[in-house]
Structure formats: structure tokens, C-alpha cells
Amino acid sequence: MNPFADIRALVLDALNAMTAAGSLPGGLDFAAVAVEPPRDAAHGDMATNAAMVLARPAGMKPRDIAEDLAGRLAADPRVTSAEVAGPGFLNLRLAGDFWRGVVGAALAAGADYGRIPAGQGARINVEFVSANPTGPMHVGHMRGAVFGDALANLLAFAGNEVTREYYVNDGGAQVDVLARSAYERYREAHGFDPQIAEGLYPGDYLIPVGQALKARYGDSLLERPESEWLAQVRDFAAAAMMDMIRDDLALLGVTMDVYSSEKALYGTGRIEAGIARLQEAGLIYEGTLEPPKGKLPDDWEAREQTLFRSTAFGDDVDRPVKKSDGSWTYFAPDIAYHWDKIDRGFDQLINIFGADHGGYVKRLTAVVQALSGGRVPLDIKLVQLVRLFKNGEPFKMSKRAGTFVTLRDVVEQAGRDVTRFHMLTRKNDAALDFDFDKVLEQSKDNPVWYVQYASARIHSVLRRAGEAGLDLSDEALGRADLTGLDHPAQAALIRKLGEWPRTVEIAARAHEPHRIAFYLYELASEWHGFWNRGNDEPALRFVTEGDDPAATAAKIALARAVGVVISAGLGILGVTPATEMR
Incomplete structure (x- = not known):
């Protein structure tokens, strides 16, 4: 049951009847007709913009x-009632039995309440994290990882077939820097002082890699020139870093379906195939770019290059795919990689980047549009920075990482569930403050705690009901007579439950999992408010001595339905519902 979709269907039926009767002209497009909560709850239960x-x-x-x-x-x-307001908005009030049906629907569907059946949507590739394999994951990667994983959960809940993908940037110069850094730790493992020159990675996390290199190669690499050991050490160190990254992701509760390697694109003809695809469409040419706007670099020299005509798709300038010396630019393997994703048959592509990658948005959306002939949309979500605080002060860098706070630092101090939930309390493109004290405090101002407290209270109610001998199976509770749930506070709680399927649809369509966190906070507020009213109105308490068994069953059914939705919402966020508060 989706109350808003059900009433929208009713509105569309009425509009079709008006068309058949001649009171509306034929051929009208009803796609923009919406049914949603009114801006002011006093105006009714739902409103439609159909007339407008x-x-x-x-x-x-x-x-x-x-x-x-x-x-x-x-x-x-x-x-x-259906009341016309203002210039033509229509406010609707709905029967209590209609709303109470939400409780039964939630109990009947259980964890699937609000879920769109699999296969109803699209095949979607969500690429996220994709950090360079040069060290442990930092707090910026963490926010992108949580956002990407929650978005993938949300899209799957909304009926889509979702693939989580990590693009390993192992083809660039930064992996050579990793190799040189690891080699110094290898020398250290043999008793030499490591020469961590400027530009190398100084973190202690490479010490075990150096020791592992010693165990693998002994002292055979010590006297050899860099040209002989660089490739071996690079592959070894990059593999070790990816093992570390997988462990970090697992600590956060994130599992990827696919790891794609940039390095694997070179020498296979796949980059050439992607460029050829664009060339066939007349989008590759030899040309010279205008100098960058603003201050002209001292070393600027106009050079003829191989360019992709990305301005044909809304980009600011055309983009080089090959340098004047004949080598590929960084953009070329990106073209091949996205062509590969299109070739794998995905209907939608979503890339999640850090805020510092904003310059890639137009060129990548342009190339995906060109490669797919406009068939496959690419949505690039930028994730803003996270500012860490502890005791009111900025949280200092990790010695182990050398230059940044690691994902592991945060999760080990705050816990996985708290970390994940808090990372979704802001929209992805808004900066986020993560204060270790505030995210762990027990107050209404802490949404993580407030939602988990609601979950714990529901489990407490169910335990007390079980101790009182009530059959707590969803089947038994689904048979409860709900007509007694007619108090305004109960009705408000049920109406909020009725918004859940609509919230899932909107959040999935907008690619905004933070909407789920916001909804859960609102639902928890309704729950706690209802709970507190029981202190003044004993009839609203869930389990009361001498209470009518039928009335108790109805109230327990309502509590269970709220628990179903909170559990489903937390599941999308990747958070385990609390059964008790410690």
C-alpha cells in the first residue's frame, strides 16, 4: 500500500472520467499531476495540484x-472531504479506515513495506570511493563510501538492479610514488634509515609493506636500480593498499561488487576502442586549445593535440585525449572505462566524487552522452568535506596516515552505526561537521541517538507485550481490530507511516539517501511524542493492566508497524536497529 500513489490513482481516474464526460478536453497530459502532503497539516491529509x-x-x-x-x-x-482552496488547489481529508490500512499493510509486507518489487526499475551502476591505492582511506573517502553504499541500498529497495563499483586508479604517476615510498620502508626493514623525501608518502602504514617486501624478495632488490624494481614494488604495494582499503570498507560495512582497474585498460586496445567510437561520430579532431583564462602560465605553449569535441554537449572547452607527444591524457582511460560500463548494458550510471573533482563533471557527462547516443544518463554526485571536532577542537591528523585522519580512526572511536547515520544527516553537497562528542550524546539534538532510542523503545514494548502473553507474530497482529486507533496522536503517527513509500520513491528518484535519515528523525519524533502522551493519558499506553485485549493488540500492532519502517529505513542507511539502549 502506497497511500499517496493510491489517491493519485483515484485522482487520475476522476480526471479520465471528466474527459469521457466532456468536462475536460481530450489529449491532456496528466504526468505533472501530483498528490502530496499539504504545506499546512491543518488543511487536510493530502493535496493535489491537478486543476492548477x-x-x-x-x-x-x-x-x-x-x-x-x-x-x-x-x-x-x-x-x-474535498475542498477547493485559493486559485484551485484541492485539499483532501481521508477516512480513518483508509489510514489505518497502513498499519495492516506494513505488518503484511514486513521488511518489504515501501519496497518496489525487484525488476521494476533499471540496471544502475554506482561507482564510488575509487580512491587512489596509495594508503588507508581518509575521512573524505568515508563520507563518499557511506553515501554511495546507502544510495545503492536505496536504489535496490526502489526496485532497481544495482552494481557497486570501485574504479582503482592504479595507472597514474601516484602509484610510482607509492612504489618509491614502499621501497624506502623495504630498506628500513633491512636496517637502513628510510629516505622519505618530499613528495613521498610518509605514513607508518607502509612499514608492514616494507617488511612484507623483505619477506618476499629478501635483499635482492637492495642493489638494483629503480628501473629494475619499480614495476615489481609498484604492483606489490598497490595490491597491499587495496587489501587495506577493502578492510577499511568492511569496517564501515561496505562491500563492492566489482573492482575495475585503470591499469588494465592500457595495452589492451580498450582505450583505442573508446576513442574510435567517438571518432566515428565525428567528435575527435586535431586542434589547438585556447590558453587558460586568467593568468597565463609561464610555460604555456600552444600545441596541437587530439581533442574530444565536448563543447557539443555543453562543456566549457574541448578536452584533450592525447598529448602532443602521442601519450594518452588522464581523460583517455576515463573514456574507455565509461564506454566499458555502457557496453555492459547499464541503463543509468552514477559516479560519486569528492568536491575537488567538480571539474570532471561536464567532460564526463559529455563523453557518456556521446558514447551512448544520449541513451544512458550519467549523474555525478559531489560529496563535500567533513570537518572533524573533538572536545570543541579540530581533530588532529593521524600519525599512522602521516597527513590525514583515517576512516579507521573515526569508526573505531564513534562506531560504525553512528558514523554511517551521521554521514547522511546532510545532503551530499553540503559540508558536514562531525563532532565526536555530539554524535555520541544522548539527546533529541542527536538524530542518531534519537532514532535508535525509538527503535529500542519499540523493542521494549514488544518484550513487555510478549511477557504479557500476547501473540506477537505479524500474522496475529495483522488480524487485530484497528478501529480503536482513533486518537489524534495515533492518527498522526499512522499518517507519518503512510509517507514511507512516497519518501522511498522521491529519495530514489533524486538520488538523495539523506531524505531517509530525515524521515526517520521525523518518524522518531512522532513516536516519542506519542509515547510521552501516554504519561498523561493512560489509554494511550501500549500495555496496561486491565486493558481490553483487542485494544492492546491494536496498539501493539501500531508499535510493530513503526518498528518495521524504522528497521527498513535504517537498513537502507546500513545501520543496525537498536534493541535496547546501554
Whole structure:
């Protein structure tokens, strides 16, 4: 059951009936007709914009459409009133039995309440994290990892087939820097002082890599020139870093489906194939770029290069794919990689980048549009920085990492569930403050704790009901007579439950998992408010001595339904629901 979708279907049926009766012209597009909560809850349960969006194409006054529509909707037993407001908005009040059906629907569907059946959506590739394999993951990677994983969970919950993918940037110069850094730790393992020159990676995390190199190669690499050991050490160190990254992701509860290697694109013809695809479309040419805007670099020299005509797709400038010396630019393997994803048959691509990658957005969306002929959309989500605080002061860097705070530092201090939830309390493109004291405090101002406290209270209610001998199976609770759930506080809680399927749809369509965290906080607020009213109104308490068994069963069914939704929402966020608070 999706209450808003059900009532929208009712509105569309009424509009079709108006068309058949001749009170609306034929051929109108109803796609923009929406049913949503009114801005002011005092105005009703739902509102529709049907008259407002159809007035102009119909050549009619909005109120004329709204009044006809109101009369038709009011005839349905689910609608107790349909009132025209302002220029033509239509506010609806719905029958209590209709809303109480939400409780039964949640109990019947269980964890699948609000879920769209698999196969109803698209094949979607979500590429996220994709950190260079040069060290442990830092807090910036952590936010991208949580966001990407939660988005993948959300899209799967909304009926899509989702692939989580990590693109290993192991083809660039930074991996050579890793190799040289690891080699110094290898020398250290043999008793020499490591020469960590400027530009090398200074973190202690490479000490075990140096020791492992010693165990593998003994002293055979010590006297050899760099040209002989660089490739071996690079591959060894990069593999060790990827093992570390996988461990970090596992600590955060993230598992990738696919790891794709940039290095694997070179020498296989795949880069050439991607460029050839663009060349066939007339989008590759030899040309010279204009100098960069602003201050001209001292070493600027106009050179003829092989360029992709990305301006044809809205980019600011055309982008080089090959340098004047004939070598590929960094953009060339990106083209091949995205062509590979398109070739694998995905219907949508989503890339999650750090905020410092904003310059890649236009060129990548341009090339995906060109490669797919506009068939496959690419949505690039930029994740803003995380600012860490402890005791009111900025949290200092990790000695182990050398230059940054690691993901492991944060998770080991705050816990996985707290970390994941808090990373989703802001939209991805807004900066996020992570204060270790605040994310662990027990107060309403801490959304993590507030939602988990609601979950714990629900489990407490169910334990007490079980001790009282009540059958707590969803099947038994689903048979409860819910007509007694007619108190305004109960009705408000049920209406919030009814918003869950709509929230899932909107969040999945917008690629915004933070909406789930916001919804859970609002639902928890309704729950706690209802709980507290029981202190003043004993009839609202869930388990009361001498209470009518049927009334108790109905109240327990409501509590269980709230628990179903909180559990499902936390599951999307990758957070384990609390069964008790310690």
C-alpha cells in the first residue's frame, strides 16, 4: 500500500472520467499531476495540484476544474472531504479506515513495506570511493563510501538492479610514488634509515609493506636500480593498499561488487576502442586549445593535440585525449572505462566524487552522452568535506596516515552505526561537521541517538507485550481490530507511516539517501511524542493492566508497524536497529 500513489490513482481516474464526460478536453497530459502532503497539516491529509497544472492546456479556469474534480473525489468512500482552496488547489481529508490500512499493510509486507518489487526499475551502476591505492582511506573517502553504499541500498529497495563499483586508479604517476615510498620502508626493514623525501608518502602504514617486501624478495632488490624494481614494488604495494582499503570498507560495512582497474585498460586496445567510437561520430579532431583564462602560465605553449569535441554537449572547452607527444591524457582511460560500463548494458550510471573533482563533471557527462547516443544518463554526485571536532577542537591528523585522519580512526572511536547515520544527516553537497562528542550524546539534538532510542523503545514494548502473553507474530497482529486507533496522536503517527513509500520513491528518484535519515528523525519524533502522551493519558499506553485485549493488540500492532519502517529505513542507511539502549 502506497497511500499517496493510491489517491493519485483515484485522482487520475476522476480526471479520465471528466474527459469521457466532456468536462475536460481530450489529449491532456496528466504526468505533472501530483498528490502530496499539504504545506499546512491543518488543511487536510493530502493535496493535489491537478486543476492548477491542467488549467492552461485545457483552456479552463483552475477553480472550474477543481470543483468538478472535488465532487467526483468526495463520492469515494476513502475521501471524507474535498475542498477547493485559493486559485484551485484541492485539499483532501481521508477516512480513518483508509489510514489505518497502513498499519495492516506494513505488518503484511514486513521488511518489504515501501519496497518496489525487484525488476521494476533499471540496471544502475554506482561507482564510488575509487580512491587512489596509495594508503588507508581518509575521512573524505568515508563520507563518499557511506553515501554511495546507502544510495545503492536505496536504489535496490526502489526496485532497481544495482552494481557497486570501485574504479582503482592504479595507472597514474601516484602509484610510482607509492612504489618509491614502499621501497624506502623495504630498506628500513633491512636496517637502513628510510629516505622519505618530499613528495613521498610518509605514513607508518607502509612499514608492514616494507617488511612484507623483505619477506618476499629478501635483499635482492637492495642493489638494483629503480628501473629494475619499480614495476615489481609498484604492483606489490598497490595490491597491499587495496587489501587495506577493502578492510577499511568492511569496517564501515561496505562491500563492492566489482573492482575495475585503470591499469588494465592500457595495452589492451580498450582505450583505442573508446576513442574510435567517438571518432566515428565525428567528435575527435586535431586542434589547438585556447590558453587558460586568467593568468597565463609561464610555460604555456600552444600545441596541437587530439581533442574530444565536448563543447557539443555543453562543456566549457574541448578536452584533450592525447598529448602532443602521442601519450594518452588522464581523460583517455576515463573514456574507455565509461564506454566499458555502457557496453555492459547499464541503463543509468552514477559516479560519486569528492568536491575537488567538480571539474570532471561536464567532460564526463559529455563523453557518456556521446558514447551512448544520449541513451544512458550519467549523474555525478559531489560529496563535500567533513570537518572533524573533538572536545570543541579540530581533530588532529593521524600519525599512522602521516597527513590525514583515517576512516579507521573515526569508526573505531564513534562506531560504525553512528558514523554511517551521521554521514547522511546532510545532503551530499553540503559540508558536514562531525563532532565526536555530539554524535555520541544522548539527546533529541542527536538524530542518531534519537532514532535508535525509538527503535529500542519499540523493542521494549514488544518484550513487555510478549511477557504479557500476547501473540506477537505479524500474522496475529495483522488480524487485530484497528478501529480503536482513533486518537489524534495515533492518527498522526499512522499518517507519518503512510509517507514511507512516497519518501522511498522521491529519495530514489533524486538520488538523495539523506531524505531517509530525515524521515526517520521525523518518524522518531512522532513516536516519542506519542509515547510521552501516554504519561498523561493512560489509554494511550501500549500495555496496561486491565486493558481490553483487542485494544492492546491494536496498539501493539501500531508499535510493530513503526518498528518495521524504522528497521527498513535504517537498513537502507546500513545501520543496525537498536534493541535496547546501554
